Amino acid sequence: MDYKYLLTALSLSPLASLANDGPATDAPPAGEQKRPNIILFLVDDMGWQDTSLPFWTQKTPYNEMYETPNMERLAGQGMMFTQAYACNISSATRCSLITGANNARHRVTNWTLERDKTTDRKSETMDLPDWNYNGVSQVEGISNTYVGTSFVDLLRRSGYHTIHCGKAHWGAIDTPAENPTHWGFEVNIAGHAAGGLASYLSERNYGHTRDGKPTSLMSIPGLEDYWGTGTFATEALTREAVKALDKAKKYNQPFFLYMAHYAIHVPLDKDMRFFPKYVRKGLSDKDAAYASLIEGMDKSLGDLMDWLEKNGEADNTVFLFMSDNGGLAAEPYWRDGVPHTQNAPLNSGKGSLYEGGIREPMIVRWPGVVKPGSRCDKYVMIEDFYPTLLEMAGVEKYETTGPVDGVSFMPLLKGTGDPSEGRALVWNFPNIWGNDGPGINLNCAIRKDDWKLVYYYETGRKELFNITEDISEKRNVAEAHPDVVRRLSKELGQYLRKVDAQRPAFKATGKLCPWPDEV
């Protein structure tokens, strides 16, 4: 094991501690307040505007187009976060979530699938870094892997019953971390190495032949009971999650449900429970399919909320809603409309460090703690879930193999403080995704206060946006504010070096690209 991060973890997070004078199960002493159940509902590839719930200051045409009544219901009972960030790519986000590390540190910056295989598109001019394409893990032993401690394991060890449902995507195939049980989940429904799915359709056995053989590395495992039954994958996962909750209810433990839908990742199959309605509304087939996937996801959200209410658990359950990166906007094969506009007013989409790729719809419901119908405009980051969820669970002392970069957003929930004050958020993407587009590939970025700086490794180009005034990142004001550019470049460069981040190199010279504060 690598001990070197322990002190760092301690110094960065007031929650981390080397001392552990309790028993192996770090539960609070009996008699303390009952610990809440926690449901983290994570949607895949859902954009900031893919909902009827307006996260912007005004309602957009997308808010009119999509129907997500249960997101509205959840927001009415909780707090909406209008500046919640994830990474630009699923693996990066999920690895930050499970380890609490920023993506520049854990180096799982592009998407993972097969062991020892990079998924970067090749470049004629640039050598890409040897990033962690095997994902994250709790154990040493596999190359190109970041080793961290799972907050789920900490929850489990503190007495939580832990349930995984849906997409896992933490470790490449044939690495220990491919199985959600490696991360401390006691129940695994349909999770494995893949970050996508072969099919939502039970008619296709979610990507299996009639004989049960997978047709793809992305065939969904574990849903055999629903093959050929006409059950859309989103629904099948929801029913399995409800079964797991029924069981959890009997266990008399607090539970943590990680409801990580495969929806609304491609293939954009039609969820026929909702598709016809959107066609009647005049949407194109592609748009209607997309809208049907969203409403199917929203129905699942409602089903889980219903379960809590019916079972008397609503008041004692924290419910968090989040997405893992921006909506897909770079692939005309799947999406109608002008490419890179489908997250408007945000620019670009999945894969981009522009807001369209990283700003997410986030809601937190917590009766008695979070004010119903409230709204928070402070920024938070995906790795912040790590310390926050542990704090919610009353797990105050824990050890981690690597440092926790996330900062608890509990003060925002309680209205007792602003942890984003003076804080910078950082993204690193020294990779090349499968698609091109605005803000996509070979870049890094920093957000601080109103400002965001995006730096492109290959060209040395720097873009500065005032996010508060220009949410669409249409006006690069770098020339007008050289001081801000200098300041943010320095902070970004220092952070990237501090966490031992990676950067590409020029094929022509073999030299590494400069850090943002070196040009």
Next chain:
Amino acid sequence: MDYKYLLTALSLSPLASLANDGPATDAPPAGEQKRPNIILFLVDDMGWQDTSLPFWTQKTPYNEMYETPNMERLAGQGMMFTQAYACNISSATRCSLITGANNARHRVTNWTLERDKTTDRKSETMDLPDWNYNGVSQVEGISNTYVGTSFVDLLRRSGYHTIHCGKAHWGAIDTPAENPTHWGFEVNIAGHAAGGLASYLSERNYGHTRDGKPTSLMSIPGLEDYWGTGTFATEALTREAVKALDKAKKYNQPFFLYMAHYAIHVPLDKDMRFFPKYVRKGLSDKDAAYASLIEGMDKSLGDLMDWLEKNGEADNTVFLFMSDNGGLAAEPYWRDGVPHTQNAPLNSGKGSLYEGGIREPMIVRWPGVVKPGSRCDKYVMIEDFYPTLLEMAGVEKYETTGPVDGVSFMPLLKGTGDPSEGRALVWNFPNIWGNDGPGINLNCAIRKDDWKLVYYYETGRKELFNITEDISEKRNVAEAHPDVVRRLSKELGQYLRKVDAQRPAFKATGKLCPWPDEV
């Protein structure tokens, strides 16, 4: 959580420690010796003589009847233990194994299945204690449950990949501990709450209808791929275990495989790969079925040994063979021959505190550490596996919720000492099993040096045997050795009170039965 046992654990076991100054994963620092894989091969209801490998000083007719070439092979490469003890009942043994606690302490003294239901047969004269019929758990929250720390969880947290295959039987249905993943197993093949099986036959889908509905609480889960394929359950489990080992090999972690066969528990289905041979040898149908189950289990043992050799892991793997209680001898419906004789020279069988119920065939193979073809006549107890396996894995510092009663038998393996010197072993069975017979029901026992005292709660009767001279426990020498009876009664009574053991009460008076040193 209950902190009170921590200091006790510390004082009882030199391995337990409150201090934990390493990271969450307690792996030894890099550069230390490679940690061995560990396979614990636990057979169900297998008696001491149910093998062609002679564990006694002489070969018995049973050794001639049964054929277990792979046990002979394993013993030839390792150490046979001729006085290895378990409890008289499966649940008690398995709960001691997983928590390290003696059965008098954990109070899972009879067998478990359904939540909040005792399995004791009722008595006209005795009130039975409210024992832990919900089993053991790692968390609080369920009544009638002993809370302990799983050594498997400690292995996992130290970096081991952990695989469960077969019978689990730790927690009753609908308790958290029913699922092997609760105990720290990352892979669960076919394990659940039940301690038995509906059927070994794939033709019966191991106890499921054609529609896949379980026909019993003991239907084996998770073997759907083998339904209708003509694969005996023992073989199906073995093939799944081999698949899990193939996967484990890729993970580059040491692995722990808990191969806990359902064999040779009733129903005594015929394993047709071996049954005809035994019929030809002249055995009755029942005897031949029993022998076929044993040889099927032995074939599985050989398959795992073959896997290790083919995969270059034999030299770096500790292989332990054990059974969970004595052979079934109290049920003429299943067994031919005179009841209670089928473990001869041992008296009685499963359920009994006589040797036939508790003495087990045990073998340990560990190249480079354990002398091949060696034999150890010192006694060891089922809870001793707990500290021993952790010591084998190099896990030196760990915390446990309850005390570890087991004592490492590493000195016996290495030939460096005798931990059984001056040690007493204790069993408690204040219950009534489904069957009667010699040494069965409402008793407790102590073994020390050559002596064994059995005390019967209802009658106050005490039996003293010199096990070394009278392995068949035919000669009660209590009257001839009142001093020994007094000494052992005192030690037994003191131990039972110390661990807060349970005892029955008389219905007539409502009074608890006296402890053995009170009469």
